[in-house]
Amino acid sequence: MEIKPIDGPFGCVVHGLDVGAGVDAETCRELHQALYDNRVLVIKDQVCDEAPYLAFGRQWGAPIPHVIDTSRMAGFPEMMEVGNTSPRAKDELKRNSAAFWHTDQSYDADPATSTMLYARKIPDVGGETRVIDMKAAYDDLDAGTKQRIEGMNAMHLYGATAGRDGEAPTAQLNENQAAEVPATPHALVRAHTVTGERALYGVAGTAIGIEGMGKEDGEALIAELKAHCVQDKYIYEHKYEIGDIAMWDTQMTLHSAKPIDAPSGPGTERLLWRISVRGKPAVYQ
Numbered sequence: 119m120e121i122k123p124i125d126g127p128f129g130c131v132v133h134g135l136d137v138g139a140g141v142d143a144e145t146c147r148e149l150h151q152a153l154y155d156n157r158v159l160v161i162k163d164q165v166c167d168e169a170p171y172l173a174f175g176r177q178w179g180a181p182i183p184h185v186i187d188t189s190r191m192a193g194f195p196e197m198m199e200v201g202n203t204s205p206r207a208k209d210e211l212k213r214n215s216a217a218f219w220h221t222d223q224s225y226d227a228d229p230a231t232s233t234m235l236y237a238r239k240i241p242d243v244g245g246e247t248r249v250i251d252m253k254a255a256y257d258d259l260d261a262g263t264k265q266r267i268e269g270m271n272a273m274h275l276y277g278a279t280a281g282r283d284g285e286a287p288t289a290q291l292n293e294n295q296a297a298e299v300p301a302t303p304h305a306l307v308r309a310h311t312v313t314g315e316r317a318l319y320g321v322a323g324t325a326i327g328i329e330g331m332g333k334e335d336g337e338a339l340i341a342e343l344k345a346h347c348v349q350d351k352y353i354y355e356h357k358y359e360i361g362d363i364a365m366w367d368t369q370m371t372l373h374s375a376k377p378i379d380a381p382s383g384p385g386t387e388r389l390l391w392r393i394s395v396r397g398k399p400a401v402y403q
């Protein structure tokens with residue numbers, strides 16, 4: 119196995135690993151460290167079925183069945199099909215429901231710690247994922263801003279801010295789904311549960327306000343921090359190749375999918391298998 123820097127401002131790329139054959143604990147620890155050091159990790163050239171892929175996902179934490187239960191994969195409820203090929207994806211809102219800056223399960227009290235997407239079908243044009251390094255963005259804040267936001271909590275609610283700032287709107291939850299995920303607080307500057315490193319957390323997507331602050335002031339602060347984070351210098355854009363397993367550290371990043379059209383012939387289909395996990399990898403427990 120070889121781990122090298124990826125072509126971009128941050129991230130790394132892994133060659134010479136066969137996830138389908140099973141990954142031993144020592145190799146897995148190397149991968150965890152690479153993800154924590156680089157935020158993004160792309161494992162190239164994988165040929166792997168659902169079961170071994172899910173087994174690999176479990177080595178990173180507990181896979182999360184998505185709150186939108188209709189998007190779970192048949193036979194594998196902890197996995198989700200992402201892209202434009204499923205019947206569900208005919209609906210533009212559902213097809214592009216991740217085309218806004220967010221981090222996964224920030225609307226949950228116990229949010230995701232990493233997310234991986236395994237590229238099965240990739241269009242010739244489009245379909246990239248963009249990722250922001252939120253530790254770099256936090257480190258660059260001036261001392262006054264760091265002091266001002268220290269100790270603050272943002273409130274997070276599923277889908278609440280999609281469609282803002284020219285981003286894509288997202289599918290809304292039905293009543294039962296919404297009841298499962300009421301608004302929940304997270305620290306604006308949150309410590310990574312394994313490394314302890316601190317980064318700005320979730321200042322987009324689900325963040326609806328600041329605890330103990332008026333609505334307007336809270337929204338203005340979130341908008342100010344988001345505007346800082348979405349600068350090009352903090353963004354890596356991943357152009358997938360078939361066989362990529364791309365992962366990011368959801369505690370230290372935001373991500374956004376580029377909107378795509380419905381498939382219209384060869385070279386236009388996009389299908390990725392998504393696993394999001396929460397909690398610590400087994401080797402740290």
Ligand SMILES: [Fe+2]
Nearest residue numbers: 216221222373
């Ligand atoms: Fe996401």
